[in-house]
Amino acid sequence: MEQDVKVTIIDREGVSHTIEAPTDMAMNLMEIVRLYELAPEGTIGICGGMAMCASCQCYVLSDTELPEMQEDEDAMLAEAFYVKNNSRLGCQIQMTPEMEGLKVELAPES
Numbered sequence: 001m002e003q004d005v006k007v008t009i010i011d012r013e014g015v016s017h018t019i020e021a022p023t024d025m026a027m028n029l030m031e032i033v034r035l036y037e038l039a040p041e042g043t044i045g046i047c048g049g050m051a052m053c054a055s056c057q058c059y060v061l062s063d064t065e066l067p068e069m070q071e072d073e074d075a076m077l078a079e080a081f082y083v084k085n086n087s088r089l090g091c092q093i094q095m096t097p098e099m100e101g102l103k104v105e106l107a108p109e110s
Contacts, residue, residue, distance in 0.1 A: 002067055003022060003023045003024040003097070004020040004021060004022055004023065004083075004101070005020070005021050005023055005095065005096075005097060005099050005100040005101075006018055006019070006020060006021075006100060006101065007019060007021050007029075007032070007095075007099060007100075007101070007102040007103070007104070008062075008096060008102070008103040008104070009029075009032070009033060009036075009104055009105075009106065010038060010060075010061075010103075010104070010105040010106065011038045011039065011040055011106055012106050012108060012109060017036065017038055019032070019038055021035055021064050021095045021099070022095065023095050023096050023099070025062060025093070025095075026094065027094075027095045028049060028054070028091050028093055028094050028095065029058065029090035029091070029095065029102075029104065030039065030041055030044060030045045030049055030056035030089070030090035030091040030093075031045070031049065032090075032095060033045075033056065033090060033106065038044075038106070039106060039109075043055060043091040043109050044056050044090070044106070045090075045091065049091035050091070051070075051072045051073045051076050051078070051089055051091060051092055052072075052076060054076050054079070054080035054081075054089060054107075054110065055110070056090035056091050057077070057082070057083070057088070057089055057090070057106075057107035057108070058087070058088060058089075058104040058105060058106050058107055059084055059087060059088075059104060059105045059107060060084045060086045060087075060088055060102070060103075060104055061086070061103040061104060061105055062101055062102055062103035062104075063071075064098070064099060064100075064101060064102040064103075065098065066088065066093060067093075067094070068083075069088065069092070070092065071078050073088070073089050073092045077089065080107075080108045080110065081107075081108075081110040082108050082110065083107075087107065088104075090104070090106075
């Protein structure tokens with residue numbers, strides 16, 4: 001499908017998955033991880049994508065330009081475990097054509 005982008009997600013076991021993510025369904029990275037079952041059920045997206053739990057924290061490994069971090073995401077990461085300089089919440093990264101080539105690693109489960 002021409003509206004899909006290739007993204008690479010390294011799961012919590014260290015396994016790399018390059019997948020096709022749709023850009024025409026208003027999905028975010030957390031939902032893509034759940035769709036492809038790249039994290040055990042109940043361990044990611046616990047708050048439903050409201051930037052309130054950090055279970056979808058990931059480390060951005062590519063130089064893909066992401067939307068600016070909003071205040072609620074920044075506040076949640078300030079309270080999360082295993083935060084690094086490249087941490088983002090997957091629920092706040094919308095799958096758009098600009099995400100082509102995005103590479104992330106899922107943060108450890110807290």
